[in-house]
Amino acid sequence: SGTTEGGKTEIIFWHAMGGELEASVNEIVDEYNSSQDKYTVEPVYQGSYEESLTKLKTVAGTADAPAVTQIFEAGTKQMIDSGNIQPVQKFIDEENYDTSQWEENISSYYQVDGEQYSMPFNSSTPVLVYNKDAFKEAGLDPEKAPRTYTELKEAAEKLTVKEGDKTTQYGLSILNYGWFFEELLATQGGMYVNNENGREGDATKAAFNDEKGQKVFELISEMYEAGTYYNSGQNWDDMRASFQTGTMAMMLDSSAGIKGLVDNADFEVGVAYLPHPDDVDPQGVIIGGASLWMAKDIDENQQQAAWDFMKYLSTAEVQAKWHVESGYFAINPAAYEEDIVKQEWEKYPQLKVTVDQLHDTIPSTATQGALISIFPEARQQIVTGMESLYQGEDPQAALDKAAVEVDTVLEKGSRSR
Amino acid sequence: MILAKRISLYTVLVVCAAFMMFPIFYAFSISFMEGGEVLGGQLLPSSLSLDNYVEVFQKVPLLTYLVNSFATSAIVMVGQLLVSSLAAFAFVFMKFKGRDFLFFLFISTMMIPWEATMVPNFMTVQNLGWTNSYIGLTVPFFALAFGTFLLRQHFKTIPKELYEASQVAGISRFRFFWNVILPVSRSSLITLGIYSFLTNWNMYLWPLLVTNTESARTVQIGLKQLQTQEIASDWGIVMAGVVIVILPTLLLLFAGQKKLQKGLTQGAIK
Amino acid sequence: MTHVELAGLKKSYDGKKNVINQVDLQLQQGEFFVLVGPSGCGKSTILRMIAGLEQISGGDLFVNGKRMNDAPPNKRDLSMVFQNYALYPHLNVEQNITFGLHTKKISREEQKRRCLEAADMLGLSDYLKRKPRELSGGQRQRVALARAIVTQSPLCLMDEPLSNLDAKLRTRMRSEIRQIQRKLGITMIYVTHDQTEAMTMADRMMILHDGESMQIGKPLDIYNHPANTFVATFIGSPAMNVMEADVSPNGIKLSPHCILSNPMKGNLKTANKNVQIGIRPEHILFSAPEQADAVAEIVNTEVLGTETLLTFTLDNTKEQWIARWNGQWQFSVGDRIPVRFDLDTIHLFSKDNGRILWAANDGQPKQAAREVLR
Amino acid sequence: MTHVELAGLKKSYDGKKNVINQVDLQLQQGEFFVLVGPSGCGKSTILRMIAGLEQISGGDLFVNGKRMNDAPPNKRDLSMVFQNYALYPHLNVEQNITFGLHTKKISREEQKRRCLEAADMLGLSDYLKRKPRELSGGQRQRVALARAIVTQSPLCLMDEPLSNLDAKLRTRMRSEIRQIQRKLGITMIYVTHDQTEAMTMADRMMILHDGESMQIGKPLDIYNHPANTFVATFIGSPAMNVMEADVSPNGIKLSPHCILSNPMKGNLKTANKNVQIGIRPEHILFSAPEQADAVAEIVNTEVLGTETLLTFTLDNTKEQWIARWNGQWQFSVGDRIPVRFDLDTIHLFSKDNGRILWAANDGQPKQAAREVLR
Amino acid sequence: MNAARDLQPVHSQENRPKRNPFAFLEGWLYLLPSIILFGVFVFYPMFRSIYLSFFLADQMGPFEFVGLENYQYILGSDSFKSSVKATILFVLYTVPAGILLALFLALLTNEKMKGIGIFRTLFSSTMGMSVAASSVIWMFMYNPSIGVFSRVAELLGFPAIQWLQDPDYALLAVSLSTIWMNTGFAYLIILGGLQNIDTHLYENAKVAGVSYFYQLRRITLPMLSPTLFFIVTVSLINAFQTFGQIDILTKGGPVESTNVVVYSIYKDAFINNDVGAASAQAVILFFCVLLLTILQFKLGERKVHYQ
């Protein structure tokens, strides 16, 4: 919804940025509001990614729908299918807006059939985070993080510390979250679903249970069996707390979390590329995080406001600030040339690693990511699969089971309007 | 009582109290800690710093939320008292066709999981244009089977002669309800009032669904807002939020515990 | 003038069994009428039907000649005092007394005036601002009374208003109620299960048993001429002794060795061989051995100070008689004493239906007045 | 043999005010002792101290000569019947009766035997499997009694066990309890506020008032020789008339025109000019005009059938006297009738403290026995 | 007989009592607010749920009639079976233990002692704790690295259990926190019930000299049975409807070990967009709870002693 009063058009902006990030968002919005006098943006927090997607679904197409909403990448297909969305391509075309200033690797995720649907905003990728002090103690080179699964397993073994029966430090931990599996699959060039990850037509079947997916599950299973892998559950906070208290020496995390880790840890934190099986060339990573979507059934004025706001967000200065404060990528690479970024990178060299990894990514339908509307449910199935590994389930069986479930919901989903 | 028995009883009481109160105490304690202390797993803060409290107010508009929570809880309280007492009055003091069936129907609503009805309810509220308003936050809860039941139990203890005396005197039914039944049942109404205030203060999912603006939000959502998915939560601040959220209800409970217990028991036992 | 009339009144709660069966009654203006009977006999039900609080299942109710079966309570121009007083606990005495007067379109001043008047009459003036719970039982009772008075309704109904009070207070309230009723000249229908209350207060009374009227009349007439064994044993304390007896022209045989001379002088058909005899405890007298009708074997003695109650048997039969003698008598269990039955006061009842067959004092009560005691 | 002894017993709930003050009492084995007094005078408190349910604040309690102040209830070898019976609603009669017997190491068979015996004695045999709510008030009372009996404790305490029953049942239960107590030979301490119960049941009784013992003795002794006005008016119904009077050597002046001749024959110091005179209602007699002591102006007549209660005043004074005459007397309000006071029965009390000063029947009660009435 | 009466038409002796039609209307008038509100916010959604359960549907409404397919799908799915199992286990963990704990505390504080009021207030305090706040606290306590449980385990030399991550313990952990949250309410109710028991019953027992546990077994528990019956019924219904703590603590995981039916309904309806399946589960849940409650009333009430 939104109103026009005193010549100013007011629009609502829903986001899922809680805690510290909410403060940054608010600050940026305030700056935008005072930078011009035509539009006012009001940011409103709507809960987690899942919750805000749920909420948007409830108001989409009504007068309550916000002009701009932040939706995580997994909701992309749902948004496109909903029919309540105004692709930003329209404004790009109208204005001849130069999208080449955007990071191609990021914006391509939100392109379907050459049309730009949403505007990338907070993008992240997974990285391997490790405890340099622990590396030193284990006799490993703290500047050389493991890259292949074999290296990873060896390092993990060395990093695992036992006191009698009790393990006081594990090697590795991966959060039980579907996203990490997707990434570990993509870096091998693996597909999540058929029809080129659903980008060449609607996906009808899961594809992740091939030998590439298999490798990921086997890695987890083997390491868990070997006692070098720590199950840190589904909660990001728990995982980070465990890392910070030294329960494990390595973990996968979102690039957006790096800064906080570095700040709070009482040891030196290292960041490295996502590991891959020994026999493949790493393809890079899929972009994560979220993008901004414009509502369709609102008046022209408000759409203009939304577009204007989006453009503002993608300027180099704003992106630089956002990158520095949040740890998310700048969607406009020019931002990396800004002074504040340079200063920040000096302080936090780890941040640069995340950007490099993104730049090294080889574009393909694999690294572009899957486009399915039932993503949230598919992720739950993967999580369940991962969790069952800790119960001693056979990796192939666990993966197949998840695939069957995903097939079922894909089939069901295809019957929806 | 023999001294030894007395001492052992007190010991057991203190131990139980320590166990029961530990989580609350723990939350208080953490709310005064700095980030490092929290991660260190300490039990007590090294100093009683109010920084977390200051920060929590800066982070989310807790003050607005507190006001909203108070307002909605109070409105729901009044609404529930009114609607429930009207219904209970009819169930006790009137004879009409279908009364017992209706009563059974009312009671049966206690068995319907609220979550199961949430989707259609949300659609209803939205179609009525009640989102982001106190109406949407409150009206759906005005009818309360438990409250009707509780008040009915109490009304049944009111001598029916009071009603008959009014009939002989020619006092209208509504006047009797308003001028006699309500004042006479004050203690039960207070019980139900406390109960409904507490339950509504503690509601989370519904306010999250029907409010999209900060000006309409309640404290429980604020609590969630303090935790983040993306970067590690600052537990000290979160716990400060927890303390702010639980403090009003704890105080209310402490003040009204005796009444609440009495009234609830009345409802519980036929 | 007939004020209230019940004609063939019936009541059934479940549509099957009649709790009240065919009750007929005519009340005069200003009469103090008492409905008395054991618990559950239907007294409250009748009162509540008159008040309009209970639907009438059959028969008719007339007030001042108008049929009132279906009028709502407040249209019947009556006031009511409930057993538990039904005071509003949250209102003070004054508010309680005037509660509901506004419906009668009475001005505030007039309400106040009537309230003060009634309070004064009942000695409540000092308590007008108190809440009911701050009053004693008797004071509460008077507030309930005051509330009935201020309505100035010509008919007042009371349902066991004294049963919650202690004995002493009860005695006092009895006469207070009676005095006020006389003073205001209202018609009163008063329900009680206490026969003393009925005897002392009623102009006329009805004895009710299982929803049927047993007898209607003045208290003393009923005491002296009970219509059946139920009335005979219900009125009077200790209850009249009612025992089986063989009646023959020669005499009345109470036990093998106790045969009273037949006082009936052929009044009774000899067919009625087996009847019940009724003698009140005070009419069984201590006797010189030579004048004795029988020898009583003492089972129990209760010396109450003023009087003594003796429980005894005759000739080893199981039936226990009670005699009531003035003064303090000391007997031991098993003592055998000569007693005499006052033949001038005996009643004979049918064994089949309990109806009175014959009474010694028929026609005129044995009047004890003007007779000096001792 | 002395069974229970209270020596200077005191009780204070708040540590300040004594609710029980210096009560001394010796009970003999097998005695039926009644504690009587108005509500709130401390009867239950004394009983509960004896039972061990309430701490003793001062003084001593001896049972069989052993000091028992601090023994727990179950060590005192007594049974107790509570006012509301305290039956377990979820247990049937049999289970109620045998409740707790196992603690006395009594075998199951023995429990069963005792229970059947007690049930038989109390006519409960048919109800053994019923729950208390399926019993009438009197039956419940008997279950409570049975529960006390089966313990075979030599001492039984009862706290107003009959106060919830209706009048008829009460009369019957009175004698039942008394008979059982005699049969089992147990010592009984029985609390009541009903003077009739006290009079008819007690071997001896104590009249309690505000936590102090007013008088201890046999019921008739107390009736005939009340120690003070409190006892005088508490025992006897209707209560003794206690009025102010001027005593001079010439006579006792009740009102300006009513002066009785002084029966004291100089027994009393003339200093006691202003005393209270006590006369029981039954000792105010109807009189031939020439023998009359005074003329009574009738205020109210209550004809109870057997007897008539007359309320009257003397010489327009406000004081209302009550007389009680046998038979049915019909007077109207305002009637003036000659009455005579039975000088052989009057009591004189101190106006200051209410203590008895002189009684006409002092030394020997006026025994009415062997005197034929009418 | 008086004249006026003779003029009256003779009524049949058994004139049927006429009911006042207004009484009927007035009764419903007082109930109207409740009826409307219940109708709109309880019964309508309930019926809509039943309706939707026969359709493929998302939050916008139904789009394809599928008959019993949703039911077949649910009843055949392993996930639903594990939900049912989790629900039953959850009920079994929380209801008896919670009531026993509350009963224990209530018995302790039913004694007359100095300062008992403070303990009563403390024990009832969880009633004032919101599910959201309580869950946050417990989540922190369960934190495997910094939470108090692992700290204590470490101190005592036990292996730290990953309460919320281990499918063997997660449900137990959620149950534990639920028991804590529910204790306050159950405690208040039970304490009230205890205080309603006639003290004379205990005095009689004292005179008889029976032991404390005998009193407990033969007097307290039977006399408390109506209260216990009430609290068992309410706790059962509540346990079946538990949502908040699961959402915050485990989100139904790990390996669906805490995915109780209500949470599964929520997930299907709001995350998986499958309102049809969610409705079918809601209908099943409703009838199970209804059946259980009726059963409880039928069986349980026989053992309850009302005065």
Ligand SMILES: Nc1ncnc2c1ncn2[C@@H]1O[C@H](COP(=O)(O)OP(=O)(O)OP(=O)(O)O)[C@@H](O)[C@H]1O
């Ligand atoms: N509302 C009712 N429904 C069914 N039966 C009733 C109802 N009220 C009274 N009764 C029955 O009607 C009969 C007469 O009851 P009523 O209350 O008139 O007796 P009562 O003479 O006033 O007795 P009490 O002296 O105990 O007050 C009783 O058998 C009673 O059980």
Ligand SMILES: Nc1ncnc2c1ncn2[C@@H]1O[C@H](COP(=O)(O)OP(=O)(O)OP(=O)(O)O)[C@@H](O)[C@H]1O
């Ligand atoms: N637990 C208590 N705490 C404080 N005061 C008490 C307590 N129990 C009784 N009292 C007071 O002690 C006095 C005597 O009480 P008690 O119960 O012994 O009277 P009672 O003679 O048995 O009266 P009733 O005939 O009404 O039963 C009363 O004034 C009462 O208020």
Ligand SMILES: O=P(O)(O)OC[C@H](O)CO
């Ligand atoms: O935690 P974020 O914002 O980096 O996002 C992670 C995933 O992409 C969310 O789906």
Ligand SMILES: [Mg+2]
């Ligand atoms: Mg009645």
Ligand SMILES: [Mg+2]
């Ligand atoms: Mg007492």
